[in-house]
Amino acid sequence: MSDTYTFDAKDLKEIEKIIDKYPEKQAAVLPVLWYAQDKFGHTDPSIQKLVARTMDIPEAHIHGVVTFYTQFYEKPKGKHVLDVCTCLSCQVCGGYDILHYLEEKLGIKAGETTSDGQFSLQSVECLGACGYAPMLQVTNDKYVNFLTREKVDQLVEDLKAGKKPAFESITMPQHKNDSE
Ligand code: FES
Structure with a gap:
């Protein structure tokens, strides 16, 4: 193995x-x-x-x-990993509402992956963008801030269509060398 x-x-x-x-x-x-x-x-x-x-x-x-580090995946994930921050600032600003909305929308619970392998959903600790709460990170890359249900709908549609979210705030300087 x-x-x-x-x-x-x-x-x-x-x-x-x-x-x-x-x-x-x-x-x-x-x-x-x-x-x-x-x-x-x-x-x-x-x-x-x-x-x-x-x-x-x-x-x-x-x-x-x-x-x-939640950024490392201990098991295979979906094509898009949505890390919804549910730490204090995001929680106060509706982080759990966003998480539960995504659970409902995608038909999975936090920690799971959709059957088509498109999306994994995670509830994560503070991502250092508390001033933009509630927020999520897409696959260890772009941050999507000031989330609303409408914004989540748009994000999911865009990702399904192969469109990356726009840059909204700091991205953790990790491993990505995107040309954008
Ligand atoms: S509490 Fe969500 S980014 Fe800090």
């Missing part, structure tokens, strides 16, 4: 380049996990094992990092 996923020679070269940027290889765990998630779409236990073996770092450490 641990061999289901592998890094090819090009991947190993890229991972080496990432590790070389840091004084200690442990510091490269986050970017290497991003690399793995970009390649495989998630970081499930077999991928955690692969990363641990490739970096020669204990699997428990990799697992600890993956499970600490």
